[in-house]
Amino acid sequence: MDKAGRPVLDEDGNQKSGFLEKACPKLKQRDHGSWYYSIELPPGPDGKRRPRAKKGGFRTKKDATTAAEAVWKLAQGGVDVLSEETVADYLRRWFANRVDLKRSTRTSYKDYIERVFIPYLGATKLLQLRTRHIQGMSEKLWADNEVHAENQRKAHQALAAERAAHAAWKDCPHRPRPEGLRQAWQDAKAALTEARALPTHVTGPGTQLRMRNTLSGALDDAVDEKLISENWTKGVVLPKYVRPKPLVWTPARIEAWRQTGEKPGKVMVWMPEQTGEFLDAVAGHRLYPMFHLMIFRGLRRGEAAGLPWAETDLTHGTVHISEQLVVASYDVWEDTPKSESGERTIKLDSETRKLLELWRERQAGERAEWEESAKAWKDTGLVFTWEDGRAYHPEHLSQTFTRLVARLGLPPVRLHDLRHCAATLSLAAGLHMKAIQNLLGHGSYSLTADTYTSVLPQFEDAQAEAPLALVPRKSPAHRDVAHEPDAKAGAQTAENPAGVPSEDAA
Template sequence: MTHPDGTPVLNADGKQKIGHLERACPRLKERTHGSWYYAIELERDGTGRRKRAREGGFATQAEASAKAEEVWRASKAGVNVLSDETVSEFLARWLKKKKTELKRTTAHEYARDIELYLVPHLGALKMRDLRARHCQGLFDWIITDNERRVEHRAKVAELVEAADTASTAWRAAPTGNPEEKKERARRRAVWTAARDEYLTERKKLQRTTGPATMVSIKATLSSALGDALREELIGKNYAQLLALPKVTKPRALAWTPPRVARWKRTGEKPSPVMVWTLQQTAEFLDFIVDDRHFPAWHLVLFHGLRRGELAALSWDEVDLEEEVIHISEQLVSISYEVHEDDPKADSVRDIKLNRDSVMLLRAWREKQAGEREEWTAAGVPISAAANRVFTKEDGSVYHPQFFTDRWDRLGALSGLPPIRLHDGRHEAASMALAAGVAPKAVQAMLGHASLRMTSDTYQTVLPEMHAATASASLDLITAYRRAEQATKLGHASVEVTGGYQVQPARPEKAAEKRAMKRQRRRVA
């Protein structure tokens, strides 16, 4: 602050006093001096107290007026325009509350999305100022940054190729006379520089944020803004107005001979989700029949268990007399830390076992008991935690990742084209549907919320089903033509092939042809 003559106004400590002169400022009439404020009277609260919204720092009166109108409209829509809570503060408060009611894996996904995406891009905004354009800007940035990451990955690929070329040139250089040694040293220096540049850029590699992850981020934001709307911190759930890239679920494909040949030639999988043919499945089962965990793989391939369900399965939930297992628990891995959790609501289910599964589980229980007796006799303490079905020899529980790693190892040793452990669920669904099991029964076995998910996501048309489908329509029209011609000709024999009729030769016509041939020979 200053006096009218320009001298500073001092506090008691001798420092210049700082404050807002507002209309008392002597330079107020200067067009380029100061900034504009707005102040509006809001509706009184429930106690009848006055509420006033005030904000400054606008360069022009028009900007201040537009902001005042925006705040007034938001207030009339029920938004608490006096709240100074930022997006970051709200999300922290919201996540703390949601953790008490969410599944552990869902809470982990929410925390990841908030930490990596929402707070860095929206956290500094006040909730009352958040708009759809800010939320859309986050996803526009993700799409643009993805392009940068793809370009950077291509650059790293070029750098590793250049480093390999430089390494080959250096190692191929002769080491005879001093000039050759000098050239070899120069080539090594080139290789060292290329290698260092590659290693530096490799550390900066980042995976692209795919459409599925964007959908997850949007879901987290939408859930948070839904609660913010109920708290009257915002006027709309802006996440519901976002435009995102379309998510196309990968289609499950079967390992047909041409696809296997291409995989052997290039090492590429035609789709992230692949299943074996019936022949390949039989070969895999024959190959792993002596594996210690064969009963577990049998449950995956024929009953569609998830790895978390496999790791959590307890003998208390296995009824071999009724030939049923009850899926009521799963083990989940979050940052490699294992937690017990309930399955999704529709995944709590009873699965009827086939006869081989019952036999294998009976034999496995005896084998497990024998192993524990041997360890006990050797003086090794036995862990019987939760009475799990699939455990180590000493009774301790496996980490869910063990089943994934072991499956991948067995698949590689078998020489068969690769499928993931989770693809075993696709295999179970495909074989059941190919065998004529009702889709609704397959849905219940897999624990899906809807029949559409079972049909669209997990049903792979195996080559054996293709062959049956290809001939079905032809057989239908063939049978129709055969019946139609039999009706017209009475008991006459009609041969029908490929949907087209082939009339038998008439005896009288054949006799006429033979007589004409004899007559022509006599004339000649």
């Protein structure tokens, strides 16, 4: 407005607008206006003057001063306080620059960023991100987990209802079948489709920890880039994560499993007797040499599936683990082992070595037969292949193993658990923990030691008895002192009915 109170117009006839600041005629009113700060920032990298940092809406001068001081300190520390970059913009830019990541790691990071971080935090400006925002994201995940777990339960119930309705329709002896049965089956199928459409993904403590570590790495880089002052993930509280340790299938656990159908732990290991039963039962199976290799030498599924003949020295009885087949969403690709120490040379036992020699002869015969029939044999160079030379899909190996275990009626273990069998058998056989670490290709000694702290029951008995042998005794340790009273010690006898200690005993 001009001094006469008339609107001031621009060239297009629109009223000009801007901050009145101290010129506002209503500023003296108690409830009108708010405090702003305006800061002259240090020159940019090119030495040119930068726009002033300005923000308003503060109720008091003290609030504005406090905020201005915080921004000033950030600016003096090199943080770009004028940045408008959001968390979503930064995380996508950060991910695009992480060309050093393995493909499997990139897949996980992209999933965390697009499915979790951006929906919860993406609209927040990176400069305004705080611990409370990240903690709120975690708490929302916990709440979603409860809903998703309930959705899983409903999906299981809907599946059982659909199967029951289908069985009732299929097994009906009357012809034609009553229309009501078919309609009930159709309704059950529709209910199952609806139940399966609900989100059922539960984010466990281990995944939440990996998510926080991913976000922490991104924010560490943001601190180094002078985009934020500190890593706000440091104060976030998550559910306690305990790495699952292998449990042995003891007779008591097997009996409980047969009654309830529930495994006592996520990671289970066979006893030697069960391992032998499995190997004897599948000795004629095509994949028997691979199973034998994994059980006794501890290869991962992808390492066994991706093992090339070029890294297999049967003359000296060694295999060099330098690559593996990795799976994500059923896509397969070659990659290096899981950790730096995952690349290792493993000495073969005599039986596995002989099996691989026989397998090589069999594979050569299959190749000759395939080529004689004018079919192209795919030369992958891998040890374990189909009859036409194609590589095995790692998921196919897991599914085949699971079916074999179920058919044999053995307590369930995963294909990956054969690796734990190898570690447990080696530990029970007396190998040092360091040797087991090298066998498995673990990145640290502590990981191996923390995972395999228990041994098989028959070896626990020997360990429990070992300390007794170190203490010399005049009489057996199990002597029943209740039936061999000692008068000197104050025992109640015919000569000493009160059981009063003698002078010698004293």
